[in-house]
Amino acid sequence: MISSAAWIAKGKAAHHPTSYKVDDNELERVAKLANVHFEDAKAQFERAQRVAAGWHDGKEIGEDEGWEDDDKEEVKEDEAMDAEDEDQDTVTKPAAKEDPNDLSRYNLDNYDNDDNEATTMGPFSNIKGLQYYRNNDEDPYITLKEDPVExxxxxxxxxxxxxxxxIITAKTEDEVSLLEAYVYIHEDANLYVHHDLMLPSFPLCLEWLDYKPSGGGEGSADQNSNVGAKGNFIAVxxxxxEIEIWSMDVVEGLFPDAILGQKDITEQLNAPKGTGKKKRKQAKERVPNANxxxxxxxxxxxxxxxxxxxxxxxxxxTVKLWDLSKPADENGGTNALRSFGDLHTDKVQSVAWDTSNSSRGSIGQPARLLSGSYDKTICVFDSRSPSDVVRASVSSDLESVRWNPWREHNFFVSMEDxxxxxxxxxxxxxxxxASAIFTLSAHDGACTSLDISPHIPGCIVTGGTDKLVKLWNVEGDSSFEVNAANQDINWRPSSLSMVASRNLDAGKIFSVQFSPDDPxxxxxAGSRGVLRVWDALANVGARKTFGDRLRAMPNDPAKTAIRIDGNEPARGDGVVSLADESDNESDDGGHGGDVAMEE
Known part of the structure; x- marks a missing residue:
């Protein structure tokens, strides 16, 4: 299944991604983040070398007193068994037809050499074979060097x-979780897998960011930039x-650029509580804290x-605020900048910074946060003064929250009902x-995800467990201009209509999101574990409903007009999937119909 998907805008990814490199700085960084004590491991390794070389005695290994006696007892037992074998050989020897004068079977010529070599034999005798080389050119055991053409x-x-x-997806298949990176070429309607990264646990949500985090030390998986530099990262x-932050410009990555949280402490919460048969039945209590x-x-x-x-x-x-410029502490963990623990009484499902009216160029209130919870409440608060929180009640558990980029102070929420x-x-x-501006019955099951177009005012998309993806038109919110109507507290849409509804053969839908570049x-994506890209311009109803708004877009109107009025047969059904997947789904209702609006 794919639990979440996130777009990366054109031009944000590195032209030539780099491979993950392991050097001293990276080892130090990983050791700090993973709380691995390499010094202890190194001491144990050196000790094993001394043992293998025959430099040990009973006093050197003080922790394992008595081991010599055990070995002596084992030697005595071996000698006794050898003696029994010799007695058996003596009994059976007359029956064997061998030359009694032939001593070649004893290999006496090499007897002394074998004896000397035996003193240095052991699991670590060929210690050179265990050495680690920074690259294949230094490794004498790799004789086939890298071909520059390849x-x-x-x-x-x-x-x-x-x-x-x-497009980055959070995917789990056969109990293996990973980040899967796709490349999508809109002009060619081409989609393919670029690379993937293994994750230690089941992923639930993704967020793209361009800020290079501090990480756990001087090094980083993205080794070509400094803290705060612009890059291409995904928070998971x-x-x-814990929250992991990965660079998507590094392939074959083994460890994230940063981990937010205290893994060395929270790992203990997974250990069973109690003793004996009751151990598995008792879970350790998870007490929220500020860090x-x-x-x-x-x-x-x-x-x-x-x-x-x-x-x-x-x-x-709880809702927590993290400072990505803050370096990890000595244990490799990172504490939260602020924690908001009095907002909700149950799981907090979704959170969003205020981006209302941002598509019209408004900055809005960038310190304001919106959160939705399973306690059936929505909270809006200033992260600098959370005591001034305001709330609204809803009828069901919250699934997702989104600020409206076309209207000041306006936001949408989707729910389990x-x-x-x-x-x-x-x-x-x-x-x-507070009462809602309007209520839309979007799906028969849970409405798991929604998004609001950053290109077309009044255009929203929803996805649900009924396996449908639906486009909606909010009539009366279609102007590109900034005016008093955008901030009218008494505003209501004149009508709501479903423009298109489609089963994309992705299973139960868990994530829908508009492209940051193409209207x-x-x-x-959803329970089937497949990714679908849908160009809704292939839908007649979408072109009729949003055509005027698309032509009025300030960016490249000529190109947009060509796409709207393009050759109908060349459009196909607008759905793009991987080349090796069969795609037989059909449009379930291009024109849609008016949907009753409740107030």
């Missing part, structure tokens, strides 16, 4: 052009309490204006008495 071909295969998008929330999460990370949001800030939502009922609601943050109160192109 290296150049591999470099070209990994090339990501500035006109290419990347998993069933573990790190103690349960799964369910949601992430990166602040595009304060680039070093990352917000997280967790099953431990299939409803989508819109709120104005100015209408929320401390008493949770009406979106990605969807």
């Amino acid at each position: 290296a150049q071909e591999e470099r070209e295969e990994l090339e990501v052009m500035p006109t290419d998008n990347m 929330g998993t069933m573990d309490p 790190y999460h103690v349960d799964a990370v369910l949601g992430l949001s990166w602040n595009k204006l304060a680039r070093n800030l990352l917000a997280s939502a967790s099953a431990d009922s 299939g409803l989508v609601q819109s709120f104005d943050a100015r209408m929320l109160t401390k008493e949770k008495s 009406l192109t979106l990605v969807a």
